[in-house]
Amino acid sequence: MNNCIIRIKDISKRFGKQQVLDKLTLDIEKNTMTSITGASGSGKTTLLNILGTLEKADEGQIMVDGSDITGFDKKAVCEYRNRMIGFVFQAFYLEPAFDVYRNIEVPLLIRNDKEDHKRRIEEMLSAVGLESKIHAKVHNLSGGEQQRVCIARALISKPKILLCDEPCGNLDSVNSSNIVKLLRKQTENGTTVIMVTHSHEDAECSDRIVTLCDGRIVDDEGMR
Template identity: 40%
Template sequence: MNIIEIKNLSRTYGDEVKTYALINASFSIQKGEFVAIMGPSGSGKSTLMHVLGLLDRATSGTYLFENRDVSTLNDNELAVLRNEEIGFVFQAFNLLPRTTVFKNVALPLIYARDKSEGNKRVRDILEKVNLSHRLGYLTNQISGGEKQRVAIARALINNPSVVFADEPTGNLDSKSGVQVIEILQKLNDEGHTIILVTHETETAECADRVINIVDGKIVSDKRVKSKKRVSANDLIK
């Protein structure tokens, strides 16, 4: 089953002089895939992720998210989809400052329709990313690697079908980076669809499939022959 299906998707900026950030992109992603979107900075990979993540709208082309045409949905419906079906992990963590780990993970619950067993869900997910002992800590009292694991827990709280990770290892030391990738692989094993945006080949090789993008165009879309499994003891670089 295709969770994401795009056809001739373009995103332009500006009215008179048009700048193409994404040109006629077409591909589909199946449920349970681990896809890396790779490209140098400025290639349009972030734009692609924003459009796929329903944070931004394409200027032309079609986008079916779980077989629903995104262009027919209004902003509030997109917000509901982002809340329930999508989880984001950012390079800069984007945690709320002066706020506890617990509250950060619970943040998407505020906007969720289903808040049942919220506290239990937060605890279970923190357990999963090995942060049970940091529950009451403020986000400025924990390390970078821990911050990114909090962000992953936050992305998972509403049990989304897709997790978008935008350069999740970019601000981390290599050991913490490996831990983050390991968690993403584990989530993928459990059936979550993972879309990882990166500019590092070695990180991209931890996925099943790598989509290369240069100057807004998709230049290659390949399966990874030997997917690299990482564990906390390995170093990617």
């Protein structure tokens, strides 16, 4: 595959006696949106967590932008997450005591980013349509608004790869459609998006749909 940013080769993962991923091999192209689908227990979230270095594979290799992330030590893992990865989770993981501005600022503070935080955050909130909510407490926002805050927080550090785990799982159909379209648009801005979803309707917005079953790829609706 030309222009490949992620190359997964023969990745396996077990939890006790359960084989969650079974010698899975997959290449993902830059600046595309790939949806990973499949039934519960098929290995979708485990694959995403391994790509984000939240879990380690038992076997196999993952090359990301030319680096083998399976061999990273703790320092390299932190650098990789800060430099390459943005996360969007179904559960949001926002700090309820903070307003929208402070929630989005957290990655910039972790990175000790010296750029103008206010300008960056205002630009990002404008991109997700929440500029009027900059000082709102997140617990006063709707589910769709909270998920858009999560996306803004994930994108504020300009990651090359955006990992999304069931980002629409708690949302109604209208909000789900808006969130997926927003994620899809990020590929135009130079971000590679990988979204785990149980919804084939949500996945249809992707460039590619990969279906897992028992830790293996059983269907790959390639670049469309």
